[in-house]
Amino acid sequence: MRRFFYMIMALTILFPIFMVDRAQAQPNISVSAERAVLMDAESGRVLYEKNAYDPTLIASTTKIMTAIIAIESGMMEEKVKVSKRAVYTEGSSIYLTEKEKIPLKDLVYGLMLRSGNDSAVAIAEHVGGECRRLCAADE
Numbered sequence: 001m002r003r004f005f006y007m008i009m010a011l012t013i014l015f016p017i018f019m020v021d022r023a024q025a026q027p028n029i030s031v032s033a034e035r036a037v038l039m040d041a042e043s044g045r046v047l048y049e050k051n052a053y054d055p056t057l058i059a060s061t062t063k064i065m066t067a068i069i070a071i072e073s074g075m076m077e078e079k080v081k082v083s084k085r086a087v088y089t090e091g092s093s094i095y096l097t098e099k100e101k102i103p104l105k106d107l108v109y110g111l112m113l114r115s116g117n118d119s120a121v122a123i124a125e126h127v128g129g130e131c132r133r134l135c136a137a138d139e
Helices: 002-018 059-072 104-114 117-128 130-138
Strands: 036-039 046-050 079-081 101-103
Touching: 059 104, 059 117, 079 104, 079 117, 101 104, 104 117
Parallel strands: none
Antiparallel strands: 036 046, 079 101
């Protein structure tokens, strides 16, 4: 009888523990970005994602890489002669004019602060050397 009593007491105490509804936490996160990922820095576990696997263009990443290459080139004080191709590049612009001479440093600022596609092309041509060949032919 005593054993039966202890078993009933144990079940009475433990029953609520096993019956707890273990609901998944619903993230109450709202982001305006088209895609987002929130990760735990230590474990790398994804805590939240929004359209994380949708294919997308990498324009911003390309602009960042263009800026890094320009900065690391050691040409930041050089003047860049803006090409026709740079001026007529589609998308966001810092409104360069053809044959304008502008310091590379200013183009990098225009690239990173205004997201200027024209600036990106002018930087790429100058640092990559193509504009030196093309612009020299124009002079």
